[in-house]
Amino acid sequence: MYTEKVMDHFQNPRNVGEIENASGVGTVGNAKCGDIMRIYLDIDENQIIRDVKFKTFGCGAAVATSSMATELVKGKNIQEAMQVTNKAVMEALDGLPPVKVHCSLLAEEAIHAALWDYAEKNGIKIEGLEKPKSDIHEGEEEEEEEY
Amino acid sequence: MYTEKVMDHFQNPRNVGEIENASGVGTVGNAKCGDIMRIYLDIDENQIIRDVKFKTFGCGAAVATSSMATELVKGKNIQEAMQVTNKAVMEALDGLPPVKVHCSLLAEEAIHAALWDYAEKNGIKIEGLEKPKSDIHEGEEEEEEEY
């Protein structure tokens, strides 16, 4: 069901953990739907993401997308981090099963939520960043069957 | 599906043939339903069935019941022949599948039809004998399923 990359990031998730006094923290998803992701960002004065950590409650794809998303934003500046879309995460994982696409959306959203928190704390505005939705799942589900 | 007795009477039918100038001939059933039986009786002056022959168009059970019915009436007097019911034929054959019970009724009716012909030709009346029905099948079918 999962690609080798997904399995690798699930079995050996990168950047699991917490960052104390993080520059930004974002938590998205909800327990009702079975996925919660929390991203911690450590951003330096040049708006470079020096470090990133995550914690995830969710399925294999949720863990793998969190792990991959953290890898993709690590060392980037916040503008570059904004470019890390769910598509980018999926591609980096060699794809996800259709029913798991929402996990990649969640990962994107978690990054955005952490950036939003950082922006709020620092009173800055990040180009293209919107206030995170409280429930990422609404209306995002893909129907596999389209007859 | 058939008992050994039925198979024996089908494979080695007794009394197949015709009787020229028979005392009585009866033909029952119709081609539409797939069974026609014709019985020839040779009855002597003491009303004893001296000889009997049959011809049958029909399934294995039709042939076997014809054969058995001729065996059962052979050498009997006409009153005794009247006692050869479809039940007697079935019992003598160790039973028939439910869907084939109508064949035994046909055999009984064929004997009766031949007796009727004999009675008419000789202007006598046989106790309990009614004019044969033209189509034995109507309403005689057994429904195997009774839910």
Next chain:
Amino acid sequence: MKKLIYLDNAATTKTSPEVVSAMLPYFTEHYGNPSSVYGFAAANKEVITKQREIIAGVLGAKSNEIYFTAGGTESDNWALTATAEAYAAKGKHIITSKIEHHAILHTCEYLEKRGYEVTYLDVDENGLVDPKAVEAAIRPDTILISVMFANNEIGTIEPIAEIGRIAHEHGVLFHTDAVQAFAHVPINVDECNIDMLSASGHKLNGPKGIGFLYIRKGVKIRSFIHGGAQERKRRAGTENVPGIVGLGKAVELAAASMQERMDYEIELRDYLIDRIEKEIPYCRLNGDRKKRLPNNVNFSFRFIEGESLLIMLDMKGICASSGSACTSGSLDPSHVLLAIGLPHEIAHGSLRMTLDEETTREDVDYVVDNLKEIVAQLRSMSPLYEDFVKKQA
């Protein structure tokens, strides 16, 4: 063992040993439920997909248009009842033929009791549906045309491409019961404009209890059997993995050798037909002589009844079937034989022999030699024959 010449391949076929070998590991080794997460079982999902691809390839379809069922009957029931439901808003009229299998006809009767109207098209004396009659029967409220690819009794192959074209032109869905034809003769769902197609494993040297329904992408029918999310939510029930694997293998084998098999069977079929026609009087070949399944021979022999004939053949080790009512326990002979215009008593005396690639010329000779004798013997005890002879004299 007693001599056995099996000429009833339209009733069911031997599951070929390669098919059984392919199935075996899925009983005791790879027995996992394909819906499970763990690798041990999830691999079975891919195995199923692979069979879907094999079947789709043979039909010129896409693999996600193949839905596994428990057999041809379920496929037919599904196609008809679910289309009827899904398109009820458009109309409640269905067109079919008088010579369909009971899986179609009895489902139509079921639908008639529920407010649907069904037109049963006549066939000609060879069992052919007239495409013009199909066109003439189409109404604004017609939602489905269902005509079988080839008839199971008399072997006639219907003009499916023309019927499909007509259905397509009128925007009416087209289903074909290809249980007797699939993997026996070439079928391409696009060329024939087929929207749905039923097939059954055990008619093509695959296992019993498995079949499929092809449903063209875009056709809106829903599930017939409700429950779990199997078969893209359209057919619930734990997948019959060994059955599906067996079906896929059987289709693969049949497709690979189709042309060769057809050539072989047609030659043998025509030899059998010729000998019977030459050597047994008062007989009639049923079904079209050319537009005919490669392995089907169906004759009526006047003055005799089919079940007796079958039992006598059985005693000689020959397995065949009949359109006689007596074999089914009902009084009317086969609706197919009546539909091609046979009188009842002639329909009763019919014999179907369906060959396969293992049938030999020696088998055929043995069958004809015995058949001649048996027919003569049964005629000698037939009151109908007696009457006929007396009339001739």
Next chain:
Amino acid sequence: MKKLIYLDNAATTKTSPEVVSAMLPYFTEHYGNPSSVYGFAAANKEVITKQREIIAGVLGAKSNEIYFTAGGTESDNWALTATAEAYAAKGKHIITSKIEHHAILHTCEYLEKRGYEVTYLDVDENGLVDPKAVEAAIRPDTILISVMFANNEIGTIEPIAEIGRIAHEHGVLFHTDAVQAFAHVPINVDECNIDMLSASGHKLNGPKGIGFLYIRKGVKIRSFIHGGAQERKRRAGTENVPGIVGLGKAVELAAASMQERMDYEIELRDYLIDRIEKEIPYCRLNGDRKKRLPNNVNFSFRFIEGESLLIMLDMKGICASSGSACTSGSLDPSHVLLAIGLPHEIAHGSLRMTLDEETTREDVDYVVDNLKEIVAQLRSMSPLYEDFVKKQA
């Protein structure tokens, strides 16, 4: 081969080698169609009757009350839809429970769209249906009560005898989905006043794609799949002879060793439950502790999600299942776990392990040892656990 501990026997079981051996001759040797006249095939009719007798014997039923189907799902669909049709004149109300299998629930939804009314009874925190609630739900227009014998997720065995008695007293038909219970625990249809009962071969070491519906004599439902005259005209389609033989064999074997197997499994089950409860914090046993299938263990582990758990177990060679939504691709976790009152996030973190007679104590120890570690590891990366710990501090 990699270590494999299969603890998902509720999803499907291994077809036992004896069953496969029993089936084999019916693929390539005795492959005839049971409806045929000739002896070669007609013998298969008797073989089928024999399997019917075996099954009927185990249930305390008569052999002509057993109708073969393609599995539990078809049996459930048949029981519900055909009863609904046959008794529509009496009423259109059906009673069932909230924890039925989707084969029941989705069929109920289908019927609801067609004008039937369905009462879905609540269950208590252990998944038990209250017979009094059943009685209270009965109305003059109630035509059917359908309550499962035992639940497939949490293993709870329902008070079927009491529900049957109530149904009987009120003259309402009673169907039970015994797919998980039949041949695992004793069932007598007369003692429980069961009018219809569904079962499936692959849940009892028989083959996939075969099952049966028991229908008490006198119950007026007609066929669900229309066509040929098989199964006394109630279930059309060429009989799956190998499947039926396999089912019969599996039932025979299961019945012969039932008590022994139950004793063994119950001891192992309770050992597994005890170790988990003692050694893994923040867990909850789902389902009734005593009224429980001998082989079912179902736990919720707080703060973690089921699919991750399954994949981690899979990596250790352990096959199990979960009530997590993620395993089914939907968002809501198992309706059964929600019905027994679990909050969503706890329902998501559930694990079902279903043993069989081949499971050993060593297997159980290995599973618990690994499970402990995996749960700890997943909690260490769970934001819910992080919040919980911080709150405690």
